[in-house]
Structures are given as C-alpha cells and as structure tokens.
Amino acid sequence: MxxxxxxxxxxxxxxxxxxxxxxxxxxxxxxxxxxxxxxxxxxxxxxxxxxxxxxxxxxNRIAGALASLNTHLVGVIVPSLKNIVFPEVLRGIQSGLKGNHMQAVISVTEYDLATEEEMVRGLLAWNPVAVLVTGLTHNEATSRMLRQSLGRVVEMMEIDAEPIDAAVGMSHRSAGYETIRHLLTKGYRRFGYVAHDIGPDRRARLRHEGMVQALSEAGLGFIAESRAETPSSVGIGKAMTARLLERAPDISVAIYSNDDMAVGGVFHCMETGRSIPSDLAIFGFNGLEIGQQLPQPLSTVRSNRFLIGRTAIEQILNDKERPGSPVRVDTGFEIVDGATA
Amino acid sequence: MxxxxxxxxxxxxxxxxxxxxxxxxxxxxxxxxxxxxxxxxxxxxxxxxxxxxxxxxxxNRIAGALASLNTHLVGVIVPSLKNIVFPEVLRGIQSGLKGNHMQAVISVTEYDLATEEEMVRGLLAWNPVAVLVTGLTHNEATSRMLRQSLGRVVEMMEIDAEPIDAAVGMSHRSAGYETIRHLLTKGYRRFGYVAHDIGPDRRARLRHEGMVQALSEAGLGFIAESRAETPSSVGIGKAMTARLLERAPDISVAIYSNDDMAVGGVFHCMETGRSIPSDLAIFGFNGLEIGQQLPQPLSTVRSNRFLIGRTAIEQILNDKERPGSPVRVDTGFEIVDGATA
DNA sequence: CGCGTTTCTGGTGGCGCTACCATCACGGTA
DNA sequence: TACCGTGATGGTAGCGCCACCAGAAACGCG
CATH class of the missing domain: 1.10.260.40 (lambda repressor-like DNA-binding domains)
Known part of the structure; x- marks a missing residue:
C-alpha cells in the first residue's frame, strides 16, 4: 500500500x-x-x-525555519521607490546582508500608514529575525505589533523621537535648522520654500520645522512657500519654482524639499535665463549624484543613505536581542557648500 | 510534569x-x-x-507554507539598485503584488553571475511561487536550478533569446537598430559611442550590436567609442564625453549606453559651451524623467520598466503552471524624438 | 590499565499549520 | 418514509527539518 x-x-x-x-x-x-x-x-x-x-x-528553509524558529529573514519596509533615495538605503541593507545568508523581504507603503500596518502584519507572519521600517511614526496597531514582536526592530532615517528598539538615521530637524544657519552666514535674508507633497513625508516636514525655527530665531520667516500636492520629481520642482517666483519675485534663495525638486529649480532658472546664485540661489536636500554633476554643483545637505541601511543591518547582526533601552545611532549629515547658494 | x-x-x-x-x-x-x-x-x-x-x-506563515506547500512568496533578482531603472521594475512588481497577499524577496547580484547563482539557490530554498530574474543569460548551475524548479520563472528585461519559461521585456537589439535608423533619417552620419562598463551589462551590449548592424548596413560605423570600466553615472558620462571629443572632435552625434550617461554628456556640453544639437547631438536610452526635464528634452528610447515588472507579475498570476513552450511578452519601446538629436 | 574526555554519529518528538476525510444537522425531493 | 445534497464543523496525519538527548568509538593521562 x-x-x-x-x-x-x-x-x-x-x-x-x-x-x-x-x-x-x-x-x-x-x-x-x-x-x-x-x-x-x-x-x-x-x-x-x-x-x-x-x-x-x-x-527546505521553510521546514528548517519552522523547526529552529529562526528564519534568517529580514523584513524591510520603505515608503517609496520613486526616487533613488530608498533604493540607496536598500543597497546598504543588501551590502550588510551579503555573506550572512540572510534574506530581505521588501514591502513598499507609498507613504500610507494603513498600508504600512498591512505590510508589517504580513512580514511578522514570517517570523523575521528583524524588521526594518522607515521613520518613527506609525499607527497604533503597527506600533503595538512592532513592540510585541520577538525580533529586533530598527526604525530608519530619523532619530528625532524615541524609537521602539533602535533608530538609525539623522536629525532632520537639525538639518533644517543648520541649513538656515548656513545660508544666514552666507548673507541670505529673503527665503522662499518649494516642496512636493509633504503631508505624508514626515521627514520633509521636520526639516521645514527646523528651518522655520532657525528663521524665527533670526527674526525672519519664509517670504513665500510653494507646495505641490504630488510626490517629488524634477518636473514638479520646475513647476513649483515658477509658481514661487510668480508670487514672490524678490526672494534671494529658494530652499527645496529635496534634490529632485531643487534640480527642477535649477532647470527652471536655466530655461528662464536667471543666473544662479546671483538672481536666485538654490538649496536642496540629499546630496544626490545628479545634483553634484550639474554644471554648477548643487548646494545641499548630504544624507548618508547607504550608510543608514548598512548600519541598520549591523545593529541587528551585532546584537540579536533588544537593548535594555532604545538606541539611537546618528549617521550624521553634512552641508554641501556647492555653487548654487 | x-x-x-x-x-x-x-x-x-x-x-x-x-x-x-x-x-x-x-x-x-x-x-x-x-x-x-x-x-x-x-x-x-x-x-x-x-x-x-x-x-x-x-x-505563522512558515508553518502554513510547510503544510500547504504554498508560500505566496515571489523571489526577485535584479542586477543593481544604483540607478533608478531597476527600482522602477520593482515598483511595477510591488504594484502587481498588492492585494494578492504575496510577498517579494529581493536580491541584488551586482551584475555578477556567480552571485546570481548563490541568490537563486537561496531563493529556491524558500519554495517561492515564482522567481523573477533579470536577463536571459545565466551560468550553467543557475539555468539548471531554474529549469528544475517547480514554480514559474520569468526572465525580465530582454526577449532577444529563448527563455526558460517566460520572458517579459523588449528587444534591445532592435532598440539599438532603430536608434540608428532614426538618426540616419535625421541626417546624421558621423557617429560616436559613449558607454559605461558594458562587460557585465549584456543588454547594453545587445543595443550596441544592433547599432553596429544598422550602421554597417548603411556603409557606416562608429567613428570613435569611449567606454568606461565603471558602472554608469552622470559623472562618468561627462568624463567619457570629454574623452570621446578629444579623440574625435568631428563627430556630429554621440549615442550613450543609457540616459544617466547621456545627461552627463549634456552637462559636459553646457560646461564647454557646445550647443546641442548643432555642435553635438546627444542620444540616450531609457527615457528617465530627469532627461525629459532638461532644458532641452533628451532624445532617447523609452523602455517601459514599470510595465515590465507589472507584466511579469501578471504572467505568474494568470497562469500558475508553466506554459507548454516558453512565452515571450514584448513590452515594446518607443523612440523619443527630443531636442538633443 | 582504568577512567575520564573528546570526537563523532544516531533516534525521535515536535515546530504550527493545513489537506484530507468524517460527521452531523437540516431541508428538499421522490 | 427513505434518500440525498448541502452547509457547517471536527479529528488527525503529516509537511521537512532541527533541538535535544544518547551512545559509541577513539584518545589521552596518571
């Protein structure tokens, strides 16, 4: 039989x-x-x-994982793959994983916290060794799941608030603050702000808050702001720059929510014959390669995205257990004093 | 007890x-x-x-997967995350996965076939429903594993050769061929070629082959070629353009291995005061947003990367079993007649 | 030579879940 | 009344592997 x-x-x-x-x-x-x-x-x-x-x-790893209660799986949740920023974080993660026979399961939230909840639930069902999420803001259910999960939890990109387990990133608030301090030192006084849809992009909002604070300490403020209701892109950067200059033609420097937007600003100036930085100075955020290769290298803030991914993995490899109290690792940032501001 | x-x-x-x-x-x-x-x-x-x-x-999905022999996992292998091209494919994949409670396990090969073998082995150990790999060229062991694996196998990006199970992408050879036909029609005769390290980038090589063929049919050839030994970037595009123009100052059009490189070419011309396209015409490949937002929109070939990822997932969702004979799905390409050529 | 100690190998009960079969209650039909 | 179909639920044997315990064999060492 x-x-x-x-x-x-x-x-x-x-x-x-x-x-x-x-x-x-x-x-x-x-x-x-x-x-x-x-x-x-x-x-x-x-x-x-x-x-x-x-x-x-x-x-069969499935059977192995069930028997040993160890999956060698790392869950990763990023908000977007639309620009090169998060792929660079992923590269850092992959580079840290390599040679450790670990594997990354990746999900994308499109900056939606409800989607994030769904993705976290889906990932935790695989009993991953660790979950790497983006940012420190989650909805109630997500926070609870992450807190109660057995593996490590690393919140990437930001360190401006208290993490669940560990945070690896930079202070976006101080990046915004230092940006203004830097530009004030260089003599700028008439500031404009150009942004993509920063409703869901909490880190862009934090930078903006830092800027507003530094401006206010100097007795200043943004003369005009122009914000899109769509995700960032070079095209949107162009369009929002045009709108900003319509509203406030007399600003001396435009600060952008990120480099994609800022490159759009540079292109707008090229097209309309404005000289940078004499007619309008431009300042971005991220330090992307494209910005540094412009005929005039973009003035911006270098965020170390590869390093963030890499460091996040190192955290979980170095210490399989959660630390007694939450850890914050600052990967820093750097003002890039380019030629556009 | x-x-x-x-x-x-x-x-x-x-x-x-x-x-x-x-x-x-x-x-x-x-x-x-x-x-x-x-x-x-x-x-x-x-x-x-x-x-x-x-x-x-x-x-616990691990236990569920073991009991049901169904993981709802899709393995994805891409060669690189250094530029936006493969993240866009991943976006297409994620968009197709959404709502199907499937999850993607992603690995990166850095264009190395031995690494690919390792990644495929690692992925197959999870009994994925399907594996999506990049390109039609693999080493012997990888091909054997993919052929013998039980799930679907989709080879993405290329359709210039016979796939194992299904291929979703475009013909890079004809893209190269049509590029030259297009430029010949526009009257160009003195061609130069600028590339990143296309040793491991088989698709860039295929495009180049198609170009050489079309040129040869017209009794022509590249007057000069300038190839880097590093991956593509805007900076490398600049540097290689400078080198090309040193060697062959009299070319009328430079064709680039991709848009990143071509944007570097545009920036080089801006910096050295060459007008585009009268002094030098420039032609790229991919149709990235940045190229289309340049003051003069880049002439290039639009490859539908999001669509490739999306279609690859649809293939495996529509048909859980391998087709009788290998399937090729052409997602097409489109010559973008921009302002730079 | 006796007795640990080290080195190597084997048997087996779960890990948590699902596929497969059974069962039972109920209503409609011949 | 006998019979069958259908809806709803339960019992249980694996899925393939590994942690845990044992045990055998070879090796020192006083």
Whole structure:
C-alpha cells in the first residue's frame, strides 16, 4: 500500500531523508553538514556532499525555519521607490546582508500608514529575525505589533523621537535648522520654500520645522512657500519654482524639499535665463549624484543613505536581542557648500 | 510534569490552538476562517475573530507554507539598485503584488553571475511561487536550478533569446537598430559611442550590436567609442564625453549606453559651451524623467520598466503552471524624438 | 590499565499549520 | 418514509527539518 498522496506529486522532491539514505548516514548528520555545525569527519562530509550533488538536494528553509524558529529573514519596509533615495538605503541593507545568508523581504507603503500596518502584519507572519521600517511614526496597531514582536526592530532615517528598539538615521530637524544657519552666514535674508507633497513625508516636514525655527530665531520667516500636492520629481520642482517666483519675485534663495525638486529649480532658472546664485540661489536636500554633476554643483545637505541601511543591518547582526533601552545611532549629515547658494 | 522546553521561551506565543480553545471551536475552523475558505457561519466567524483580536493572534506563515506547500512568496533578482531603472521594475512588481497577499524577496547580484547563482539557490530554498530574474543569460548551475524548479520563472528585461519559461521585456537589439535608423533619417552620419562598463551589462551590449548592424548596413560605423570600466553615472558620462571629443572632435552625434550617461554628456556640453544639437547631438536610452526635464528634452528610447515588472507579475498570476513552450511578452519601446538629436 | 574526555554519529518528538476525510444537522425531493 | 445534497464543523496525519538527548568509538593521562 503506497503512502497517502496529500498533494499533487511535486515531481521527485529530494528531502534530507533521501540524502541520508543515499549516503547511509542519519538525517541528523546530513542536517549538521548542511549547516556547517558540530564536528564531522572529513570522510563523512565528503560522502554526504557527494549525495547532495548527485541528488541535487536543496534544503527546505521553510521546514528548517519552522523547526529552529529562526528564519534568517529580514523584513524591510520603505515608503517609496520613486526616487533613488530608498533604493540607496536598500543597497546598504543588501551590502550588510551579503555573506550572512540572510534574506530581505521588501514591502513598499507609498507613504500610507494603513498600508504600512498591512505590510508589517504580513512580514511578522514570517517570523523575521528583524524588521526594518522607515521613520518613527506609525499607527497604533503597527506600533503595538512592532513592540510585541520577538525580533529586533530598527526604525530608519530619523532619530528625532524615541524609537521602539533602535533608530538609525539623522536629525532632520537639525538639518533644517543648520541649513538656515548656513545660508544666514552666507548673507541670505529673503527665503522662499518649494516642496512636493509633504503631508505624508514626515521627514520633509521636520526639516521645514527646523528651518522655520532657525528663521524665527533670526527674526525672519519664509517670504513665500510653494507646495505641490504630488510626490517629488524634477518636473514638479520646475513647476513649483515658477509658481514661487510668480508670487514672490524678490526672494534671494529658494530652499527645496529635496534634490529632485531643487534640480527642477535649477532647470527652471536655466530655461528662464536667471543666473544662479546671483538672481536666485538654490538649496536642496540629499546630496544626490545628479545634483553634484550639474554644471554648477548643487548646494545641499548630504544624507548618508547607504550608510543608514548598512548600519541598520549591523545593529541587528551585532546584537540579536533588544537593548535594555532604545538606541539611537546618528549617521550624521553634512552641508554641501556647492555653487548654487 | 511540564512539557519539554525545546527552545528559549518565545514569550507567550499565540498559536492556532490557543485561539481554538479560547473560541471553543476546532483548529480547522480557525484555520479556515483565517484563510477565508469554505462555508463558515457568521456566528462562528465573529466568535473566532473576537478571540483572534483578544489574543493578538498572527498566523505563522512558515508553518502554513510547510503544510500547504504554498508560500505566496515571489523571489526577485535584479542586477543593481544604483540607478533608478531597476527600482522602477520593482515598483511595477510591488504594484502587481498588492492585494494578492504575496510577498517579494529581493536580491541584488551586482551584475555578477556567480552571485546570481548563490541568490537563486537561496531563493529556491524558500519554495517561492515564482522567481523573477533579470536577463536571459545565466551560468550553467543557475539555468539548471531554474529549469528544475517547480514554480514559474520569468526572465525580465530582454526577449532577444529563448527563455526558460517566460520572458517579459523588449528587444534591445532592435532598440539599438532603430536608434540608428532614426538618426540616419535625421541626417546624421558621423557617429560616436559613449558607454559605461558594458562587460557585465549584456543588454547594453545587445543595443550596441544592433547599432553596429544598422550602421554597417548603411556603409557606416562608429567613428570613435569611449567606454568606461565603471558602472554608469552622470559623472562618468561627462568624463567619457570629454574623452570621446578629444579623440574625435568631428563627430556630429554621440549615442550613450543609457540616459544617466547621456545627461552627463549634456552637462559636459553646457560646461564647454557646445550647443546641442548643432555642435553635438546627444542620444540616450531609457527615457528617465530627469532627461525629459532638461532644458532641452533628451532624445532617447523609452523602455517601459514599470510595465515590465507589472507584466511579469501578471504572467505568474494568470497562469500558475508553466506554459507548454516558453512565452515571450514584448513590452515594446518607443523612440523619443527630443531636442538633443 | 582504568577512567575520564573528546570526537563523532544516531533516534525521535515536535515546530504550527493545513489537506484530507468524517460527521452531523437540516431541508428538499421522490 | 427513505434518500440525498448541502452547509457547517471536527479529528488527525503529516509537511521537512532541527533541538535535544544518547551512545559509541577513539584518545589521552596518571
């Protein structure tokens, strides 16, 4: 009597049992060899590896994860893939993962906290070793899940508030503040602000808050602000610059919500024959390559995005357990004194 | 006698059993409710969902996957995240996945086929529903694994050769060919070529081959080529343009391996006071936003990257089984007759 | 030579869930 | 009344692997 067939015959599936039988050792031994664990004689190892190759055995990680309660999986949640910023964070993550036989499961929220909740729930169902999320703001359910989850939780990009477990990033508030301080030092007094839809982009809002504070301490404020209701892009940067200059033609410097927008500002000036920075100075945020390669390198703030991803992974590799109290790692930022401001 | 403790107490883990006990139904019923499957009375459903909420139950997908042999996981392998091209493919993938409670596991090869092999092996160990890889060229072991794997395999970006299961993308060879035809029609005869390191970038090589073929049919060839040995970037595009013009100052049009490089070419011309296209015409590849927002929109070829990712997912959702013979889906391309050529 | 100690190998009970079969109540139909 | 279909629920044997315990064999060491 042949064994009951539960599911369609998944071809001739090779399990650890087949390998063990073929090599005439126990399943335990095969398992240990596959995991490079415990003392194994060279002879046995070779015998088993021969069977592994012959049979084309690929260990089933699902079963392994269930038995060992360890998945080697890292959940990653980023808000967007529309510009190069988060892919760079992902690159940092991938570079840190490499060689640790860990794998990243990636989800994108489109800056929506309800979507984030759904993604977090989906990720936690895989019992990941760690979850890397973006930002320190989540909805109630998400925060609860992350707090109660068993693995590490790293909140990336910001460090302006208290994290659940660990935060790796920079202070966007001080970046905004220092931007204004820098521009004040350079003599600018008539400020304009150009932004994409910063409703959902909390970090852009924090930078703006930092700017407003520094301006207010100097007895100043933005003369005009022009904000789009769409995500950032070079095109939107152009359009919003045009609108800003219509409303307030006499500003001396325009600060942008990020470099994509600022590059749009530069292109607008090129098209309308304004000289930068004499007619209008331009200041961005992120320090993207494109900005630095413009005929006049963009003045901006370098955020270390690759480093943030990399450091986030290092945090969880260095310490599998949550620290006693939440940790913040500052990856810093740097004012890039380019040629546009 | 308390039960044997196999592993450190994972806090008070809530399993389907706890929910079943709490709601006074069987595990089977809870399982069915969690999966929205089979007939369930409204009364029972509510009773169970109440317990689920009270206990904060999150189904363990690992166990579910092991029992059902279905993971709802899609493995994705891309060569790079250094420019915006592959993130756009990923966006297409994520958009197709959304609402199908599927998840993407993403790996990056850095254009290295041995790394690709390692990543494929790692992904297959998770029994994914499908694996999406980039390109049609793999090493021997990778091809074998993909061919023998049980799920769907979609090779993205190219359709110039025979796929394993399905290919979604465009013909890079004809894109190159049509580029030259287009430029010949516009009267250009003195061609230069500027590239990043196209050793590992097979698709850039295919485009180049198509160009060479079209040129040769017209009794022409590239007067000069300038190739870097680094990945593409705006900066490298600038530098290679400078080198090209040193060697062959009399070319009338420079064709670039992609838009990043071409934008570098545009910036070089701006810096050196060359007018585009009269002194030098410039032609890229990809149709990135940045190119279209330049003061003069870049002449280029639009590759539909979001669509490729999206279509790849649709392929595997529409048909869980491999087709009888390999399928190729052409997402097309479009010559963008901009202002730079 | 006796007795630890180290090195290597094996048996097996779950991990948490779902596929598969059974069961039971109920209503409609011949 | 007998029978069948349908809706709703339950019991349980694995899925493939690994943690845990054992045990055998080879190796020092006084």
């Amino acid at each position: 042949k064994p009951k067939q539960r599911l369609p015959d998944r071809k001739s599936k090779v399990t650890i049992r087949e390998v063990a039988l073929n090599a005439k050792v126990s399943e335990t031994t095969v398992s240990r060899i596959m995991r490079n664990e415990g003392p194994i004689s060279e002879e046995t190892r070779e015998k088993v590896m021969k069977s592994v190759r012959e049979l084309g055995y690929v260990p | 308390k039960p044997k403790q196999r592993l450190p107490d994972r806090k008070s883990k809530v399993t389907i059993r706890e929910v079943a006990l709490n709601a006074k139904v069987s595990e089977t019923t809870v399982s069915r409710i969690m999966r929205n499957e089979g007939p369930i009375s409204e009364e029972t459903r509510e009773k169970v969902m109440k317990s689920v909420r009270e206990l904060g139950y999150v189904p």
